[in-house]
Amino acid sequence: MHWLVCFDIQHDRTRSRVSRYLEKVGVRVQGSVFEVILRKESQRNRLIKSLQGIIAQCEEPGADIRFYRMNDQTIAMSHTLDGKPVMQYPKAIVL
Numbered sequence: 138m139h140w141l142v143c144f145d146i147q148h149d150r151t152r153s154r155v156s157r158y159l160e161k162v163g164v165r166v167q168g169s170v171f172e173v174i175l176r177k178e179s180q181r182n183r184l185i186k187s188l189q190g191i192i193a194q195c196e197e198p199g200a201d202i203r204f205y206r207m208n209d210q211t212i213a214m215s216h217t218l219d220g221k222p223v224m225q226y227p228k229a230i231v232l
Contacts, residue, residue: 139207140181142171144200151195155202158191166223 142159146152152169159165162184163173175181181204192200207215215223 138175138181139212140173140175141205141207142173142184142202143205144169144202146197146200146202148195148197151192151197151200154191154195155188155200158187172223 140163142163144152144155146155146169156165156169159171159173162175163171165171173184175184185204188202192198192202212223217223
């Protein structure tokens with residue numbers, strides 16, 4: 138499943154920690170917006186718990202982190218200002 142994870146966090150320290158964590162699991166597409174592929178519900182739950190832990194540890198109750206699920210139709214209809222497609226990842230990655 139493809140997700141957009143967006144956040145609005147006031148304090149620099151918390152914002153940096155959340156950003157560093159999300160950079161490990163997704164691709165930054167804007168300052169506070171990440172594209173993330175989570176194949177299983179358990180991965181999403183683990184991501185949510187980890188982000189909740191960072192927010193709690195930094196004592197920032199006003200932090201706003203949102204998850205938007207992108208399906209095949211919304212991904213196909215999405216594009217950049219100059220018309221390039223977004224969230225185009227290969228079906229398989231050979232290592």
